[in-house]
Amino acid sequence: MSLKIITKDQIQKDSLTVEISGVHTDYTIDKTTVEIKQNIEQGFNLLSIKSQHPIEIIDVKIDNNSIRNYIYLSYIDEKEKKIQPATHISNTDQSWMLPLIYPYSNWITFILKNIANGHYGSDLFKDFHFFFPEKIEIKNTFSKVLSDYFYHDSEYTIIDKKQVGNWYDGSALPYQALQFEYDKIAICDEIKQNINDLKFDVDHPGQNKLNLEEFGNYEQWATCSLIEGTESNKNISIHEKSQSFKHLKHLYDFVNGLPITNLHHFMIATLPPNSFIYPHSDSGNRGFQPKGTATMYFNLEKVDGVFFKFGNVGLVPNEGGLLINNKKYAHAVVNQGKQTRYILTITGVSFDKEKLSILVGK
Numbered sequence: 189m190s191l192k193i194i195t196k197d198q199i200q201k202d203s204l205t206v207e208i209s210g211v212h213t214d215y216t217i218d219k220t221t222v223e224i225k226q227n228i229e230q231g232f233n234l235l236s237i238k239s240q241h242p243i244e245i246i247d248v249k250i251d252n253n254s255i256r257n258y259i260y261l262s263y264i265d266e267k268e269k270k271i272q273p274a275t276h277i278s279n280t281d282q283s284w285m286l287p288l289i290y291p292y293s294n295w296i297t298f299i300l301k302n303i304a305n306g307h308y309g310s311d312l313f314k315d316f317h318f319f320f321p322e323k324i325e326i327k328n329t330f331s332k333v334l335s336d337y338f339y340h341d342s343e344y345t346i347i348d349k350k351q352v353g354n355w356y357d358g359s360a361l362p363y364q365a366l367q368f369e370y371d372k373i374a375i376c377d378e379i380k381q382n383i384n385d386l387k388f389d390v391d392h393p394g395q396n397k398l399n400l401e402e403f404g405n406y407e408q409w410a411t412c413s414l415i416e417g418t419e420s421n422k423n424i425s426i427h428e429k430s431q432s433f434k435h436l437k438h439l440y441d442f443v444n445g446l447p448i449t450n451l452h453h454f455m456i457a458t459l460p461p462n463s464f465i466y467p468h469s470d471s472g473n474r475g476f477q478p479k480g481t482a483t484m485y486f487n488l489e490k491v492d493g494v495f496f497k498f499g500n501v502g503l504v505p506n507e508g509g510l511l512i513n514n515k516k517y518a519h520a521v522v523n524q525g526k527q528t529r530y531i532l533t534i535t536g537v538s539f540d541k542e543k544l545s546i547l548v549g550k
């Protein structure tokens with residue numbers, strides 16, 4: 189089986205650079221046809237073509253069968269800017285990118301499921317959010333399941349912008365950055381200074397225990413709940429819920445300064461070097477959770493070597509505050525760096541609708 193890219197004009201020998209998911213790929217040229225004979229890995233792959241001369245792509249063929257519609261999924265990547273629809277490579281800063289899935293039959297099914305016929309040829313980036321996962325190779329000391337999770341994706345993620353919804357009644361987005369400033373350094377220092385007085389728990393049934401039995405001596409990720417999620421305190425204000433840690437001034441001020449109406453559960457989570465959180469979803473965790481609430485996630489330090497991934501979506505940003513859809517999307521984390529990662533998570537957050545629009549920058 190081969191993949192053929194057909195151009196309008198004849199292609200000059202050695203004028204192209206072809207990569208699949210960042211790896212150089214052999215190809216042959218026959219007049220206006222670029223042929224990739226090499227086997228493509230199962231699942232999601234990103235084909236990229238650079239050209240030293242302007243070229244226009246007019247068709248994509250699997251063996252000799254045209255799947256012309258699918259060139260409308262392609263885009264031009266130029267200095268991190270993505271342009272769509274785009275079938276012309278006009279300068280050497282541009283890469284023509286085609287997000288594909290192997291076997292190609294799965295690709296066809298996937299696209300037909302997500303994009304209705306009328307959209308082809310229009311600007312898909314205007315109507316849909318696309319998330320293309322990157323292939324991450326983690327250390328081979330981690331388990332095969334975990335390394336496969338970070339390297340392979342069966343598909344990518346397409347979300348119709350009309351179906352996104354709001355975070356207070358359930359967003360379809362995997363995550364969204366928050367426009368909220370907080371004193372990361374002061375909070376992190378306060379946690380480190382008080383680490384021996386904070387009660388951390390490493391018992392995470394279904395996540396860690398499973399792996400420790402299977403793989404032995406890993407460092408364990410740990411959580412310290414500052415506000416416990418119980419049904420009995422659901423109507424109590426954040427101010428009252430946070431009295432027990434009033435002496436931790438920065439954490440107390442942080443949680444009371446959030447532009448939210450209430451929250452269910454507030455915790456610190458640590459991820460030491462050489463530790464991991466196995467793929468899981470948080471659906472049903474933390475006991476009772478009010479309906480129509482979201483999870484906030486705050487990175488306190490940028491730690492090199494930490495990868496937090498939503499499957500079929502890609503890496504979640506390592507910095508700043510986020511709203512995360514940790515109930516809908518399976519996720520896993522590894523720390524193969526040298527420092528412990530500290531984060532704060534707040535689940536069951538109910539929003540003030542006006543403040544939410546400021547928080548997500550709309």
Ligand SMILES: [Fe+2]
Nearest residue numbers: 469470514519
């Ligand atoms: Fe989680």
